[in-house]
Amino acid sequence: MGRFRIEIALTALILVLPVISLMVGPAGLSPRAAIAGLLSGEGPAGIIVREIRLPRTLLAALIGATLGLSGAALQGLLRNPLAEPALFGAPQAAAAAAALVIAFGFAPVTSFAVPGAGILGALVSIAGLVAIAGRRASLTVTLLAGLALASFAGAMTALILNLAPNPFIALEIAFWLLGSLEDRSSDHLIIAAPFMLASWVVLGVNARAFRALTLGEDAAASLGTDIGRTRIMVVIGVALGVGAAVAVAGAIGFVGLVAPHLVRRAVGSDPARVMLPAALAGAALVLAADVAIRLGPSAVEIKLGVVTALIGVPIFLSMIFRERRLLEGADS
Amino acid sequence: MSALSASNITMSIGTKEIVRDASLSLNAGELVALVGPNGAGKTTLMRALAGLVPARGTITLAGKLLGSLGPRERARGVSYLPQGHIFHWPMNVESIVMLGRAPHGDPFSSASPDDRAAITHAMATTETQMFAERPVTTLSGGEKARVALARALATQAPVLLADEPTAALDPRHQLVVMELLRNAARNGNAILAIMHDLTLAARFADRVLIMNEGRIVAEGAPAEALAPERLASVFGVEAVTVAVGDKRVPIAGRAL
Numbered sequence: 001m002g003r004f005r006i007e008i009a010l011t012a013l014i015l016v017l018p019v020i021s022l023m024v025g026p027a028g029l030s031p032r033a034a035i036a037g038l039l040s041g042e043g044p045a046g047i048i049v050r051e052i053r054l055p056r057t058l059l060a061a062l063i064g065a066t067l068g069l070s071g072a073a074l075q076g077l078l079r080n081p082l083a084e085p086a087l088f089g090a091p092q093a094a095a096a097a098a099a100l101v102i103a104f105g106f107a108p109v110t111s112f113a114v115p116g117a118g119i120l121g122a123l124v125s126i127a128g129l130v131a132i133a134g135r136r137a138s139l140t141v142t143l144l145a146g147l148a149l150a151s152f153a154g155a156m157t158a159l160i161l162n163l164a165p166n167p168f169i170a171l172e173i174a175f176w177l178l179g180s181l182e183d184r185s186s187d188h189l190i191i192a193a194p195f196m197l198a199s200w201v202v203l204g205v206n207a208r209a210f211r212a213l214t215l216g217e218d219a220a221a222s223l224g225t226d227i228g229r230t231r232i233m234v235v236i237g238v239a240l241g242v243g244a245a246v247a248v249a250g251a252i253g254f255v256g257l258v259a260p261h262l263v264r265r266a267v268g269s270d271p272a273r274v275m276l277p278a279a280l281a282g283a284a285l286v287l288a289a290d291v292a293i294r295l296g297p298s299a300v301e302i303k304l305g306v307v308t309a310l311i312g313v314p315i316f317l318s319m320i321f322r323e324r325r326l327l328e329g330a331d332s
Numbered sequence: 333m334s335a336l337s338a339s340n341i342t343m344s345i346g347t348k349e350i351v352r353d354a355s356l357s358l359n360a361g362e363l364v365a366l367v368g369p370n371g372a373g374k375t376t377l378m379r380a381l382a383g384l385v386p387a388r389g390t391i392t393l394a395g396k397l398l399g400s401l402g403p404r405e406r407a408r409g410v411s412y413l414p415q416g417h418i419f420h421w422p423m424n425v426e427s428i429v430m431l432g433r434a435p436h437g438d439p440f441s442s443a444s445p446d447d448r449a450a451i452t453h454a455m456a457t458t459e460t461q462m463f464a465e466r467p468v469t470t471l472s473g474g475e476k477a478r479v480a481l482a483r484a485l486a487t488q489a490p491v492l493l494a495d496e497p498t499a500a501l502d503p504r505h506q507l508v509v510m511e512l513l514r515n516a517a518r519n520g521n522a523i524l525a526i527m528h529d530l531t532l533a534a535r536f537a538d539r540v541l542i543m544n545e546g547r548i549v550a551e552g553a554p555a556e557a558l559a560p561e562r563l564a565s566v567f568g569v570e571a572v573t574v575a576v577g578d579k580r581v582p583i584a585g586r587a588l
Contacts, residue, residue, distance in 0.1 A: 079420035212434055214421045215414075215483070222382050222412035223434045223487075224404035269421040269467065 068282020071256030076210025089149030097121025122243020179305030199241025368543035407435035432486030474505035
């Protein structure tokens with residue numbers, strides 16, 4: 001049991017956090033009322049819990065897990081603790097496509113068309129990356145092509161903001177980009193969840209390749225790992241999952257970078273074993289941030305991406321200071 | 333039948349031929365040194381022998397065409413130890429050595445008794461058990477070299493290809509690593525090691541291959557292959573020969 005302590009602790013955490021998430025909001029509910037509402041679906045509590053808070057809670061957990069898993073997979077692929085899901089440009093492409101729809105598609109921020117466009121944007125970015133870098137490209141070429149795509153998508157988003165028909169729409173896009181789960185419905189859950197679950201499978205099957213890659217690409221290949229296939233699967237898996245996450249919730253920064261770090265030491269820095277706890281930690285982070293938003297005193301709801309960064313940065317800094325020696329050792 | 337045999341290997345990067353018509357064979361129980369100046373094509377050839385890059389010509393592993401084997405089957409037949417003893421994550425030493433078992437067994441089960449035995453044996457041979465639980469990144473260069481070798485030995489592949497296994501090691505660790513390789517050969521492995529230290533090559537190798545400008549220009553017992561005239565023509569050094577134990581070994585005296 002001791003071996004799986006971190007997984008057990010995190011699982012307990014993400015069993016408790018959703019209950020809290022169902023309780024808090026403009027109408028506070030007791031744990032019992034929240035669970036009764038969830039199970040019966042009757043009365044005001046039932047409607048609030050099932051139709052408003054449940055989709056939001058499930059989205060928070062799925063998005064957090066996807067970001068944590070994507071971060072762990074990219075760090076494993078690149079053997080670099082600084083890798084994060086935005087590296088290949090998929091989230092930026094999803095954001096640009098969603099912004100385009102909000103600005104000119106006459107679709108409100110919460111409509112079905114926005115996530116649809118975001119996911120499409122992420123898929124186009126994968127196709128673009130593969131077309132530019134080629135299927136057998138080296139890691140450096142793939143990274144550079146991803147950087148170019150990410151910059152291009154960022155520029156497109158800026159251009160859309162720039163050309164927005166009126167300032168209200170520009171503001172709406174700007175807020176949307178900060179990330180939020182406010183007013184997300186089960187429609188959002190239904191459109192995004194399949195892509196996120198698919199990304200878990202695509203990334204998860206490469207876990208052992210990430211472990212072998214700790215020895216470098218040549219040694220990993222000599223142990224029977226198909227490096228080219230692993231690389232393309234990670235690009236696709238991250239784009240599917242993070243693209244879908246950004247498409248429904250906007251940009252939620254820092255979770256993908258920080259979640260693997262929080263749990264890495266507990267699994268002995270094993271890049272395969274870090275994946276499950278990283279996903280759980282990501283889910284816990286986003287759930288906690290979304291609860292914190294609703295508990296906060298502000299009349300304006302603080303955006304999710306702002307809170308994840310505000311929570312994540314101090315945790316990250318304290319961890320860096322604690323593990324400075326080990327991290328520096330890993331570079332030499 | 334040789335454990336590994338390569339005939340007429342030619343490899344190019346762009347229009348430049350890196351390896352030209354190289355042929356070699358490697359038998360069970362022998363330690364063969366591959367020496368040559370920087371840029372001679374040694375690493376490129378070795379990566380082809382490990383099945384990591386395509387090459388023109390024929391490479392067979394225990395009589396089977398290397399290209400006809402699946403990646404895991406190939407990995408069970410040839411173990412490859414790249415230059416530099418790279419460890420990116422501070423995983424503990426035992427988990428690193430366990431990576432050598434990746435080509436064996438099914439990917440979703442944990443270590444089998446065979447895996448455990450191979451890991452224990454590899455760690456005992458390389459004397460790495462005492463830091464089994466330590467993060468590999470906290471070890472010294474010599475210790476890392478032994479762990480890297482333990483990982484390569486844990487695969488228990490009949491053929492071991494080692495690219496500069498003694499580079500950047502202190503004199504004692506150079507000897508330790510060479511003795512480990514020689515013992516592995518005595519236990520039936522076929523080992524090819526790229527080396528720059530001609531003295532060590534002459535002392536430990538059963539046979540020496542000399543590569544220059546992409547070609548294998550000499551092959552034979554160390555004393556013949558590393559004769560002073562050849563060292564002058566291939567490496568551009570004037571060598572002197574000294575006796576170490578019962579062997580005569582070359583030492584590079586001065587650059588010509």
